[in-house]
Amino acid sequence: MAKVSPLALGSALAVALVVSITVAVTIGPADIRFDEVWRSIASHLGVGVSPLSELRDGIVWQLRLPRVLTAAAVGAGLALSGAVMQAITRNPLADPYLLGLSSGAALGAVSVLLLGAAVLLPLAAFIGALLALTLTLLLAGSLGAITPSRTVLAGIAVSALASAITSFVIFWSVTGDSYREVLSWLLGSLSGARWPAVAITMAAIIIIGIPVMMTGRLLDSFAFGDLQAASLGVNVSATRWGLLGASALVTGAMVSVSGSIGFVGLILPHAVRLLVGPGHRALLPLSALLGAVFLVWADTLARTLFDPREIPVGIVTAMIGAPVFAFLLTRRKSST
Numbered sequence: 001m002a003k004v005s006p007l008a009l010g011s012a013l014a015v016a017l018v019v020s021i022t023v024a025v026t027i028g029p030a031d032i033r034f035d036e037v038w039r040s041i042a043s044h045l046g047v048g049v050s051p052l053s054e055l056r057d058g059i060v061w062q063l064r065l066p067r068v069l070t071a072a073a074v075g076a077g078l079a080l081s082g083a084v085m086q087a088i089t090r091n092p093l094a095d096p097y098l099l100g101l102s103s104g105a106a107l108g109a110v111s112v113l114l115l116g117a118a119v120l121l122p123l124a125a126f127i128g129a130l131l132a133l134t135l136t137l138l139l140a141g142s143l144g145a146i147t148p149s150r151t152v153l154a155g156i157a158v159s160a161l162a163s164a165i166t167s168f169v170i171f172w173s174v175t176g177d178s179y180r181e182v183l184s185w186l187l188g189s190l191s192g193a194r195w196p197a198v199a200i201t202m203a204a205i206i207i208i209g210i211p212v213m214m215t216g217r218l219l220d221s222f223a224f225g226d227l228q229a230a231s232l233g234v235n236v237s238a239t240r241w242g243l244l245g246a247s248a249l250v251t252g253a254m255v256s257v258s259g260s261i262g263f264v265g266l267i268l269p270h271a272v273r274l275l276v277g278p279g280h281r282a283l284l285p286l287s288a289l290l291g292a293v294f295l296v297w298a299d300t301l302a303r304t305l306f307d308p309r310e311i312p313v314g315i316v317t318a319m320i321g322a323p324v325f326a327f328l329l330t331r332r333k334s335s336t
Contacts, residue, residue, distance in 0.1 A: 004275045006282035013289035020293050021072060024300045025064045029307070030056055041065070062194070070193035070257060071299040071313075072292040073201035075264055077254040079291025080209055081247040082265025083272075083284055087219040088240050088247075089152055095265040096251040099151065099244070100158035102262075104132025105255040106186055107166045113182055114173045121185075122200060122256035129252035132158050133245075151244075188261035188314025190299050197257040204253035208246050209288065215243060216281030223278070261314045263321025264291055270328045 025037045036051050040060045043050035050057045081096040089098070097103070108128025112120045139154040140147075170182060184191070218239055221229040226236045251265075269287045276282050295313070298320065302313040 003277050006276045006286060009272075009275060010282075010286055010289065013286065013293060017072065017289060017293050017296070020296045021068050024068045024071075024296050025060060027300055027304055028059070028064065030059050032056060032060060036060075037065075066195045066198050067190050067193040067299070068296055070197045070201055071190050071295045073198070073205055074190070074254045074258045074261065075291035075293070075295025075298075076288040077201065077205055077209060077250045077291075078261065078264040079268040079287040079294075080212060080265075080284060081251045081254075083269035083280070083287040084212060084215075084219065084243050084247045085265070086269055087222055087280060088243055089149075090222065090225075091152060092270070093266070094152070095262075096247065096254075097159070097260070097262070097265075099136045099155035099248065100132035100162060101129040101248055101251045102255060102260045103159040103162035103166065104135075105129040105252060106260055107132075107162045107169075109185055109256075109259070110166050110169055110182055113185065114169065122197075125256035126252045128162075129248065129255055132162055133248040133252075137241075184312055185259040187312035188259040188317070189302075189312045190258055191303070191310060193257060200253055200257055204250050205288075208250050208253075212243065212246050212250070213284045213288065215239075216279065216284055219243075219280040219284075259312070259314065261295070261317055263317045263325065264295060267321050267325045267328060268294060270325070274328070 022034060022037050026032050026034055032052070037060060039048060040050045040052050040057050042048050043057075044061055052060065078096050082094065085094040085096065085098055086092055088094075091098075105125040105128045108124035108126075108131075109121050111128075112124040136151065136155045136158045139157060140150045143150050143154070166186075190197075218234060221232045221234050222236075222240075229236050229239075255261075268291050269283065272283055272286045272290055276286060295317070298316045299313045302316045303310045305311065305316075
């Protein structure tokens with residue numbers, strides 16, 4: 001397959017992201033035009049006057065825009081983390097939840113939901129993800145030298161344990177309407193995303209994600225193994241755990257506001273590799289852009305496909321991601 005210029009693809013994805021965000025904000029029961037979205041945004045930034053009524057302006061600024069921006073940031077963060085983890089572990093099936101992050105976040109979130117402290121959900125999910133990562137690394141270290149394969153195995157064990165505890169807590173405690181709230185979070189949902197969620201996810205992208213995107217050369221050195229990377233002057237251990245820790249922080253921030261959304265960090269880095277090749281200098285930012293575009297439209301489908309009912313976005317990503325991943329595996333096999 002002929003490769004695409006990374007600059008051309010990046011430019012196309014950047015334009016697609018801006019257009020996708022704008023169009024997604026216009027989609028819904030309220031009739032809002034493309035130009036009205038931007039004029040409403042401009043008015044809130046102190047430029048001009050909104051052409052919309054107070055109610056319709058509130059729909060744009062308080063409901064749809066923060067949700068769409070959160071979807072874009074979550075998609076970018078998960079796809080970026082997936083690309084990093086696949087490189088660090090040299091495992092093409094790695095994704096942001098490989099080290100038990102999703103299960104740990106779910107346990108933290110479910111705990112506060114059942115305690116009636118939903119306001120603490122982002123913090124609890126974030127802490128749960130970090131505790132799961134810590135436990136994974138401690139378990140991997142107890143087996144001897146911490147290697148990618150041992151870390152993956154430890155992550156699977158921690159994930160299974162956290163999932164079992166979560167299931168037990170739900171079985172023992174959930175009653176009435178709280179079951180629907182818990183299930184919606186476990187399947188991934190952006191229905192409650194408002195400006196605080198935008199702040200959390202965008203801060204994670206800017207503070208952690210952008211520096212990670214600058215590590216393409218370091219990740220390229222891992223392609224042929226630790227010895228090759230060390231011969232190139234890379235501090236293998238510090239680089240590996242620094243990038244894994246950064247990916248965990250990004251994933252924890254995303255999961256804390258969106259719940260468990262699968263396949264984004266798994267399939268999108270593979271799709272970008274097919275288009276531009278394996279070089280991480282291009283792969284990391286392009287995966288983030290494609291993840292942002294993908295999740296904006298996945299969430300738009302989730303809230304409009306069965307209107308007036310809304311389904312968790314995690315269902316949509318799984319329905320799209322599973323067959324796409326099967327297709328990518330077929331293409332990889334045919335190209336080898």
